[in-house]
Amino acid sequence: MSAEVFSLFYQFADVFAFLILSAAGLAIVFGMMGVINMAHGEFIMCGAYVTVGLVNLGVPLAISQILAALTAGLIGVLVEFLVVRRFYKRPLDSLLATWGLSLIVTQSMLLIVGSAVRGIGTPEGSFAIGGYTFSTYRLVLFGCAVAVLVALYIIFMKTRFGVIARATMQNAAMAKALGARTGRIYAISFGIGAGLAGLCGALYAPTMTLIPTMGATFVVESFVTVVIGGANVLLGTAPAAVFLAMIRMALNASYGQIIGQIGMLVAVILIVRVLPEGLSSVLARRGR
Amino acid sequence: MNSRRKIRLALLGALLGTSALGVAKAAEPLKIGLLEDVSGDLAFMGMPKLHGSQLAVEEINKSGGIMGRQIELIHLDPQGDNARYQEFGRRLLNRDKVDVLIGGITSASREALRPIVDRTSTPYFYTNQYEGGVCDASMISMGAVPEQQFSTLIPWMVEKFGKKVYVIAADYNFGQISAEWNRKIMKDLGGEVVGEEFIPLGVSQFAQTIQNIQKAKPDWLLTINVGAAQDSFFEQAAAANLNLPMGSSIKVMLGFEHKRFKPPALNNMHATANWFEEIDTPEANDFKKRWHAKFPDELYINDMGYNAYNALYMYKALVEKAKSTKLEDMRKVIATGDACIDAPEGKVCVDPKSQHTSHRMRLISVGPKHEVTVEKDYGVIQPYWLGQIGCDLTKKNDKDQYTPSHLPNKS
Amino acid sequence: MFKLLEGPQTLGRGKLFWSCVLAVLAGALVYPLFADSYDVGNFAYFLIWIFMALGLCLMWGYGGMLSFGQTLFFGIAGYGYGVLAINMGGGTATIAALVLSVALAMIAAGILGYFMIWGGINGIFFGIVTLSATLVLAFFLGQTAGPEWHIGPARLNGFNGMKGMDPLTVGDFYIEGSALYYVMIALIVIVYLALRMLVNSGIGNVIAATRENPQRAEMLGYDVRKYQLLTFVIGSGLAGLSGALYTSWGQFITPSSIGLPAAAMPIVWVAFSGRSDLTATLVGSFLLLFGFQTITVYSQQAALVLMGALLLATVMLAPQGFVLGIGKLVADRWRGRRRDDGTVMAEAGRLQSEES
CATH class of the missing domain: 3.40.50.2300 (Response regulator)
Known part of the structure; x- marks a missing residue:
């Protein structure tokens, strides 16, 4: 029996980690900054490729993953400076720009790196409970997801940078008048978002097949999680992920993956219908 | 003197020109239309297929072409998009007027092409192993079936x-x-x-x-x-x-x-x-050597690429036996049951009833270090199922795809 | 009534503009006399997609509703046409199948629209809900491979797609090639002019007012929800028209015409062209479809890179969209020169953006 209970937790943790890690970067870029970043998946892909590349050069996995996230973050700052910067006043156009960017990046990756990259294998081994065996690394992923949530909360709620960043997102002109260097704040925030996407790719790299279009498998889930999280991403994203993970896990377990996928999307439609402002609106009201 | 020489030269030139034109006309290249995805999700499968076709075209052209005609490969990249398959299928058939159409990776792309091909008299080669069951006179399947x-x-x-x-x-x-x-x-x-x-x-x-x-x-x-x-x-x-x-x-x-x-x-x-790169026969090794000489970066010669290579040789054999590039003439050759080529795996023949190919099948296993061993050699296996359930393309063109739960109507 | 062809909501008016329109139309009509039959068919194919783009332009550019669901209704009508054409047995009945399938898409749009608009869903939430609904349909159809999934003799046939329906037919005559081309031209002209009249009418003004400020429009006494629903149904119906025509064109439709990335394509076309105007969308979508196909044919693996670069360059250099950007450039030049002459020719170049 305890094996069954643990297995439920494990499945939940697995989906939860997937949703949080893939959505965390987007929560900042899209949820806070309002940039419809269609290239989100490409930052994930970037993190994964850098990780595998470094591991193949002999760098230990954990260090490769950190370096990969940093690389993605730096590229994010660069992309913000060259492209995204122009679109804060017209967010819908950011969709087109980042989509163009994503086409360029995926296809260039295909041309430069080739279509298939050799995997690196999952670390940490496995453990058994009852009749089941589990991959330890999956629990590491869950731990990382929780750590990312905590880190985000601290950065944006407890630091000076976070206060200024939130002020800038709310009213850039006012923040600027009060002396905030808004340009820099935007660039750093976008960089953090891209870095978190890179981290997601880095963490999932050992468990997945690497192809240039791999980012696409994360994109729908991450947008959906952020959107139903609502306007206050720091409050909303985690409960949104919990909620979607429960639904998906339950349906996956009893009716198979296809119903799990359809069911999650139907749930999204219904949630948005009932709470047009997203989950965080309820939480914020409760909080007051 | 000077002007007369000019006229003579001009005459000579004209003569040479026309004769050159005549030669060109007789040996106008055969056009091969190829649709393989080399962008998008399926690129890692499409690339070896394109390479296989390119290798076969190069070899055939070097050894004198098909019936003395060189062959020209026209490749378009549908990027894994079914709508593009239809656009480009039409383009190759109606505008480039190719003599044969080859390609498609997913079953959906094949099904996108079939209605278009069926309305022309151009043969179509599908070069993947697949779920089987397509009974269509325009299509020749080169891969293994269930x-x-x-x-x-x-x-x-x-x-x-x-x-x-x-x-x-x-x-x-x-x-x-x-x-x-x-x-x-x-x-x-x-x-x-x-x-x-x-x-x-x-x-x-x-x-x-x-x-x-x-x-x-x-x-x-x-x-x-x-x-x-x-x-x-x-x-x-x-x-x-x-x-x-x-x-x-x-x-x-x-x-x-x-x-x-x-x-x-x-x-x-x-x-x-029917094919894996680890096959160790003289023919297979020779084939692998030629492939890797042309494409040194190829990670693995997969069966799709291999079948795509075979498709061109099968086309060559059919055209040369029929002495015609018309589908109906080629099908007459297929109906004799004697449409065979010597492929790197061994002899491969087209089955008259279903227009699928016989293959020499081997059972392979992968070891802990990912080494590949041949466990059992089944010899040549015919694609018998379609014939058994009543598909006979020598008599009737069903243009349908059958499965164990979707069998032809007994009429 | 024809006065409504011009107005504050659409660009282009006066003799010069309409002469250009007529010239383009005349060119389009005589084109098949000169061109290769393949090219004519190919142009007809591009025109099939234009309806979907115009529908989105109406919803997004005029109504302010970013729908990710164009391919949902494209799919409903596309599959609807297939099922109906197979069940009703081809022939002239295919025309009825076309009409009914578009009606079906509009009914579906009415239901989804009612659900969303009366639920107060707007902005990016509108996009996510329509996208979710679109993906649900795509996932569902993708797993209908078995023979048990059929409607009458029409098998849905899963990911491999439905086929076996007749193309549009009158009697024994298949509407294909140049016949299809002329039908498409006629439909485009009708839809384009009808949409111009719609957006310049009183209804169109309310739709635009709702986009600008829903509360204010409501205070002025309009039930904006009804106008939004109307916009949504018309826009989605046009996507349905594209879908049914697409199925008829290729006698084939698959779930990948519905899911991603297909669902993003109409948004790309409209954003590229300039969403705030119908003419820009019409011209731009055609150019983009033509351009993408040409790039793909001639540049092999570099195609996607070039397409991406084209989009990126457009959105950075011409913020209002490619066609509007160029149009404005030309118009400014034109107006500038005329002004020097002392005559203000506003007719030719009333190309101010509608952006607030």
């Missing part, structure tokens, strides 16, 4: 590992029809399908699936999951120490997972194939 792959693999797996199988299949036609084949064969063998799971395309997370498998306690797994995302199953199953024998009709020789994953993710995988 009766060649599953009728060999499944009994062997049952005998070796046991009667309980769990199926993981991609949730679309290929996976569902393959699963149907498995059910049918398992029933005949008195085996039991303890679980079937259909995975939507693009899904990359398998923790739940792995647990379902452990719950069902099968003796072995049939893995007919498709695409790069779904291939992540192997890594995740290995990480969770699932450790079950696996069988498949598309792994190893097609997706070269044993080259793409770190060992031992593919340990204990079994497959039946």
Whole structure:
């Protein structure tokens, strides 16, 4: 029996980690900054490729993953400076720009790196409970997801940078008048978002097949999680992920993956219908 | 003097010009239309297919072409988009007026092309192994089909590992029809399908699936999951120490997972194939040498690329025997049952009733270091199933795709 | 009534503009006399997609509703046409199948629209809900490979797609090639002019007012929800028209015409062209479809890179969209020169953006 209970937790943790890690970067870029970043998946892909590349050069996995996230973050700052910067006043156009960017990046990756990259294998081994065996690394992923949530909360709620960043997102002109260097704040925030996407790719790299279009498998889930999280991403994203993970896990377990996928999307439609402002609106009201 | 010389020169020039034109007309190249995805999700499969065709074209042209005519390859990249397959299929057939159309990776792309090809008199070669069952006079299939792959693999797996199988299949036609084949064969063998799971395309997370498998306690797994995302199953199953024998009709020789994953993710995988790069015969080794000389960066020569290579030689054989590039004349050759080529795997012939090809099938297994061993050689197996259920293209063109649960109407 | 062809909501008016329109139309009409039959068919194929783009332009550019669901209704009508054409047995009945399938898409749009608009869903939430609904349909159809999934003799046939329906037919005559081309031209002209009249009418003004400020429009006494629903149904119906025509054109439709990335394509076309105007969308979508196909044919693996670069360059250099950007450039030049002459020719170049 305890094996069954643990297995439920494990499945939940697995989906939860997937949703949080893939959505965390987007929560900042899209949820806070309002940039419809269609290239989100490409930052994930970037993190994964850098990780595998470094591991193949002999760098230990954990260090490769950190370096990969940093690389993605730096590229994010660069992309913000060259492209995204122009679109804060017209967010819908950011969709087109980042989509163009994503086409360029995926296809260039295909041309430069080739279509298939050799995997690196999952670390940490496995453990058994009852009749089941589990991959330890999956629990590491869950731990990382929780750590990312905590880190985000601290950065944006407890630091000076976070206060200024939130002020800038709310009213850039006012923040600027009060002396905030808004340009820099935007660039750093976008960089953090891209870095978190890179981290997601880095963490999932050992468990997945690497192809240039791999980012696409994360994109729908991450947008959906952020959107139903609502306007206050720091409050909303985690409960949104919990909620979607429960639904998906339950349906996956009893009716198979296809119903799990359809069911999650139907749930999204219904949630948005009932709470047009997203989950965080309820939480914020409760909080007051 | 000067002007007369000029006239003479001009005359000579004109003469040479016309004769050159005449020669050019007689040897106008045969046009081969090729549609392979070299961008997008399927690029890693499409690339070897393009290479195979390019290699065959180069070789055939070097050795004098087809009936003395050089061949010209016109390749377009549909980027994995079915609508583009239709656009480009029409473009090649109606504008470039190709003599033969080759290509398509997914079954959906083949089905997108068939209605267009059926309205012309151009032959179409589909060069993948697939779920089988297409009974269409315009189409010649070069790859292996379920009766060649599953009728060999499944009994062997049952005998070796046991009667309980769990199926993981991609949730679309290929996976569902393959699963149907498995059910049918398992029933005949008195085996039991303890679980079937259909995975939507693009899904990359398998923790739940792995647990379902452990719950069902099968003796072995049939893995007919498709695409790069779904291939992540192997890594995740290995990480969770699932450790079950696996069988498949598309792994190893097609997706070269044993080259793409770190060992031992593919340990204990079994497959039946007409081609895999590890085949060790003089003909196969010679073929591999030529391929790698032309494409030194190729990670693996997969069966799709190999079949694409064969398709051009089969076309050459058919045209030269029929002494015509017309589909009806070529089909007369096929009807004699004597449409064969000597391929790197051995002799390959087109079956008159179904226009699918016979193949020499071998059962291979993958070891813990991802080394490939041949377990059993079945010799040549005919694509018999369509003929058995009543598809006979020498008599009637059904233009339909049959499955064990969708058989021709008995009329 | 024809006065409504011009107005504050659409660009282009006066003799010069309409002469250009007529010239383009005349060119389009005589084109098949000169061109290769393949090219004519190919142009007809591009025109099939234009309806979907115009529908989105109406919803997004005029109504302010970013729908990710164009391919949902494209799919409903596309599959609807297939099922109906197979069940009703081809022939002239295919025309009825076309009309009914578009009606079906509009009914579906009415239901989804009612659900969303009366639920107060707007902005990016509108996009996510329509996208989710679209993906649900695509996932569902993708797993209908088995023979048990059929409607009458029409098999849905999963990911491999439905086929076996007749193309549009009158009697024994298949509407294909140049016949299809002329039908498409006629439909485009009708739809384009009808949409111009719609957006310049009183209804169109309310739609635009709702986009600018829903509360204010409501305070002025309009039930904006009804106007939004109307916009949504018309826009989605046009996507349905594209879908039914697409199925008829290729006698084939698959779930990948519905799911991603297909669902993003109409948004790309409209954003590229300039969403705030119908003419820009019409011209731009055609150019983009033509351009993408040409790039793909001639540049092999570099195609996607070039397409991406084209989009990126457009959105950075011409913020209002490619066609509007160029149009404005030309118009400014034109107006500038005329002004020097002392005559203000506003007719030719009333190309101010509608952006607030």
